[in-house]
Amino acid sequence: MERNRLQRILRAAWPRVVAIGILLGIWQLLVVAGVQSPGGASLPGPGDAIGEIGFLVHTDVLVPALFQTLERAAIGYVLALALGTLIGLAVVRVPVLRAGVGSLLAGLQSLPSVVWVPIATLFLAIGGQVENAVYFVVIMGAFPSIAMGLMSSYDNIPPLTFSLARSMGARGPRYYRHFIFSATLPGYVAGMKQAWAFSWRSLMAAELIIGSTASSGLGQILDNGRSLDDLPEMFAAVLTILVVGIAVNDLVFAPMERGLLRRRGLIPA
Amino acid sequence: MTVALFRRPAVLTVEADDAFVTLEGVTKVFGHGKRAMTALENVSLEMARGEFVCVLGASGCGKSTLLSLIAGLDKVTSGTIEIADGRPAVMFQEPALLPWLTVRRNVELPMRIHNLETDQRNQTVNRLLSMVGLIDFADHRPHQLSGGMRQRSALARALAQESELLLMDEPFAALDALTRDQLHDDLNRIWQETGKTIIFVTHNVREAVRLGDRVVLMTPRPGRIAQIWDVDIVRPRELDSFEVSGLAHEITQRLRAGAASDGAE
Numbered sequence: 001m002e003r004n005r006l007q008r009i010l011r012a013a014w015p016r017v018v019a020i021g022i023l024l025g026i027w028q029l030l031v032v033a034g035v036q037s038p039g040g041a042s043l044p045g046p047g048d049a050i051g052e053i054g055f056l057v058h059t060d061v062l063v064p065a066l067f068q069t070l071e072r073a074a075i076g077y078v079l080a081l082a083l084g085t086l087i088g089l090a091v092v093r094v095p096v097l098r099a100g101v102g103s104l105l106a107g108l109q110s111l112p113s114v115v116w117v118p119i120a121t122l123f124l125a126i127g128g129q130v131e132n133a134v135y136f137v138v139i140m141g142a143f144p145s146i147a148m149g150l151m152s153s154y155d156n157i158p159p160l161t162f163s164l165a166r167s168m169g170a171r172g173p174r175y176y177r178h179f180i181f182s183a184t185l186p187g188y189v190a191g192m193k194q195a196w197a198f199s200w201r202s203l204m205a206a207e208l209i210i211g212s213t214a215s216s217g218l219g220q221i222l223d224n225g226r227s228l229d230d231l232p233e234m235f236a237a238v239l240t241i242l243v244v245g246i247a248v249n250d251l252v253f254a255p256m257e258r259g260l261l262r263r264r265g266l267i268p269a
Numbered sequence: 270m271t272v273a274l275f276r277r278p279a280v281l282t283v284e285a286d287d288a289f290v291t292l293e294g295v296t297k298v299f300g301h302g303k304r305a306m307t308a309l310e311n312v313s314l315e316m317a318r319g320e321f322v323c324v325l326g327a328s329g330c331g332k333s334t335l336l337s338l339i340a341g342l343d344k345v346t347s348g349t350i351e352i353a354d355g356r357p358a359v360m361f362q363e364p365a366l367l368p369w370l371t372v373r374r375n376v377e378l379p380m381r382i383h384n385l386e387t388d389q390r391n392q393t394v395n396r397l398l399s400m401v402g403l404i405d406f407a408d409h410r411p412h413q414l415s416g417g418m419r420q421r422s423a424l425a426r427a428l429a430q431e432s433e434l435l436l437m438d439e440p441f442a443a444l445d446a447l448t449r450d451q452l453h454d455d456l457n458r459i460w461q462e463t464g465k466t467i468i469f470v471t472h473n474v475r476e477a478v479r480l481g482d483r484v485v486l487m488t489p490r491p492g493r494i495a496q497i498w499d500v501d502i503v504r505p506r507e508l509d510s511f512e513v514s515g516l517a518h519e520i521t522q523r524l525r526a527g528a529a530s531d532g533a534e
Contacts, residue, residue, distance in 0.1 A: 160365045167340055167359040168430065170382045178382060182369045264368040265412025 041231055049235035056236055061221065066240065069203065069217035072131070076138030077199045083139060084146025084195065088188075091147065092154045092180075102151065105144045113141030113198065114205040121210055134206045141202030142195040149191015153184040189260055193253035200245050218244075288353075289318040289466050290339070290434065295348035297334055307491035308334045311348070314485065314494065318353070318433070321460055321467045323481030325474060325520070331492020332470045336438050339468065358430035362439045364419035366411040372422050373398070373407040379430040397425040400459060417448035424456070428463065437469045441476070450508055453479055457505050474524065475517045479506045486520060496523055 024046045031045040044052075056062035087105075091097045120133035157180075165179045207219020216224075218241050225233035261267045297309040308331040316322055326332045337343045339350055340359045358379075366375045373394055380390045398404040401421040411419055420440055427435055441449045457480060460467055471477050477484045481500050488495040498520060502512040 158365075160361060160363060161367075163337075163342055163359075163361070164365045166342055167357075168379045168382050169356050174382050178378060179367075182367065185369070263410065265410060266368075 037231075039229070041229060044232045044235055048232045049239050052232035052236035053240065056221070056233070061216075062236075062240065065216050065218050065221055066244070069207065069219070070244070072134055072138070072207075072217060073200060073203050076135045076203060077142060077196065079135060080139045080142035080195060080199055081146055081192065084143035084191070085150065085188075087143065088147035088150030091151050092184075105148050105151070108140070109144035109148060109198075112205075113137050113202040114209070116140045117206055117209045120206075125210060130210050133210055134203065137206040138199045138202045142199035145195035145198055146188070146191045149187045149189075149194065150184055153187020153190075154180070156187065157183045186257075186260055186264070186266070189253075189257050193249065193257060196248060196253055197245070200241075200248070204241055287317065288315040288351075289320070290314075290316040290353070290468070291349075291351040292335075292339075293349045293351075295335070295338060295350060296346050297331070297338060297343070298346045309338075310491035310493045312492070312494055313348075316466060316468070318466055319464050321469065321480060321482045322485060323477035323483070324468060324470045324485045324487060325472070325477040325524075326487035326492070327472060327489060327524070330487040330489035332472075332487050333438055334492065335487075336436050336468065336470050339434075340436050352434060355432050355434065356430075357434040357436050358427040358432040360420075360423050360427045360435065360437045360440045362442055364411065364416075364423040366419055366422055366426075368411050371408050371410055372403060372414070375411070375422055376425045376429050378426060393429060393431075394425075397428050400428070400462070401425045401455065415448075416444055417452060420444065420452060421455070424459070428459070428465075433466055435465045435467045437467060439471055440469075442471070442473070449476070453508070454505060456480065461504070474520050475508055475513060478502075478513050478517045478520065479508055484516075484520060486523060 027046050031043050035043045037043075053062065087101070091101050091105075114137070116137045117133075120136040121130075123133075124136055125133040161179060161183055165175055170178060203217075204219050204222075207217045208223055218237055222234055222237035222241075225231070225237060258267065292312055292314045295309055295312040296307070299306045299308055312331075312335060314322075324332045324335065334343070336359075338345055339352070340357055342359075366372075367378070370378070376397055377390050377394045380393065385393075394407075395404065398407055401424055403418060403421050403425065406414060406418060411422070414422065423440070427437075441452050444452065453476065459465075469477070469480060478500055484498045484500060486495045486497070487493065498516065500516060502510075502516070506513050
């Protein structure tokens with residue numbers, strides 16, 4: 001039993017390990033080739049970056065920054081989820097909202113949320129209170145995916161499902177509970193997954209640009225590295241940000257989506 | 270009037286006051302103005318409680334439209350539809366099972382919607398699943414079942430609605446011949462056990478003759494009733510029996526004669 005489990009994990013892991021290995025290999029090749037910045041700083045290798053991560057952990061910089069950033073990500077994400085769900089439901093329920101809000105949402109989704117940073121800073125980051133500005137940017141980045149996911153999966157409900165609900169006399173809350181919520185769940189979860197990617201990007205942009213006035217997160221480590229021309233620190237930050245993005249997707253959203261689709265027979269067991 | 274009772278003195282002719290389902294001059298027009306299309310014209314029919322009526326016709330004759338009007342899924346343009354009690358249960362050509370629910374949960378769905386107690390629900394679901402032969406598959410999900418099993422589940426779900434009237438819209442059309450034959454037997458048995466009133470829409474002449482107390486033939490453009498046959502062949506019937514084949518042949522001849530001679534008037 002234990003052995004099977006181990007084998008399964010290894011089987012799932014090796015393509016990732018190979019992909020990461022190739023990436024690190026290319027990186028190391030560039031270092032060996034002697035790539036330099038115009039200013040004459042040489043590119044740090046993967047070893048340098050990982051060593052720097054160790055140093056940042058040891059000096060008690062990285063872990064608090066990571067938790068600070070994750071806290072912001074979690075709060076911003078939950079707010080975006082709530083707003084996106086409310087707007088998605090409203091658009092689904094009220095046909096008049098449909099035409100206008102539908103295309104507006106698609107527009108907002110393609111709008112890079114970093115464009116909100118200056119406005120958010122001006123209006124919300126009053127007296128060094130940058131958190132609200134950060135949340136605003138994250139919410140604007142993530143909520144359209146949630147609302148769009150809900151809306152498009154509602155559009156994809158087979159007409160027969162509506163006929164069935166009507167022929168059974170399902171109305172009001174029961175109609176939503178037994179038919180609409182369950183039917184839109186896969187699209188909603190796909191939207192949640194996409195919203196995570198958007199909120200993570202938006203958060204990094206916000207932390208990086210709103211910058212040193214914010215209590216420090218991963219974005220500030222990156223910004224700090226830039227101002228000190230500390231290339232290993234910059235790479236350590238980028239690597240950490242990448243790993244967190246992948247980890248949350250692979251450990252939270254991907255299994256959630258896979259389980260859901262498997263139970264419905266939409267992907268093989 | 271386009272309704273013609275012929276062949277034998279009607280065994281199941283219904284007195285007006287104990288008709289269970291009454292269609293009176295039902296007309297359905299889709300669209301407006303120049304693009305208006307008359308799907309049904311002046312369809313009148315009475316059904317007795319417990320009767321099994323097969324509505325037969327080529328595609329486009331309005332038989333499915335008629336069914337969705339009776340189901341209340343669409344509104345008549347003119348005429349009236351009266352059902353003595355309750356909301357009819359509907360079974361569609363596709364099983365329309367909810368993929369996120371097990372067979373058991375799918376079957377109990379109508380009862381959950383109408384807020385029945387858990388005990389009562391479980392009892393009814395077990396009884397119905399045994400009736401359609403799916404008790405061992407109660408915890409499977411729809412995608413794990415064969416086409417025939419899915420339609421059995423859909424039948425159990427329709428029965429779970431505890432409606433006196435069951436509307437079936439070509440429910441076995443997508444199944445292979447062997448499975449269909451088996452489901453004919455099962456449906457015949459279940460109808461006899463439960464005493465439901467059934468309106469069964471099909472384009473398959475033998476299927477109609479095999480199952481129905483009456484066969485209502487419809488002709489297209491506009492959809493109207495061409496002729497009605499009483500089928501007094503002893504049940505259970507077999508698809509290739511002499512009697513079933515004979516009447517099916519007669520109906521097929523009438524069907525071929527087609528829209529040109531819209532006889533029976």
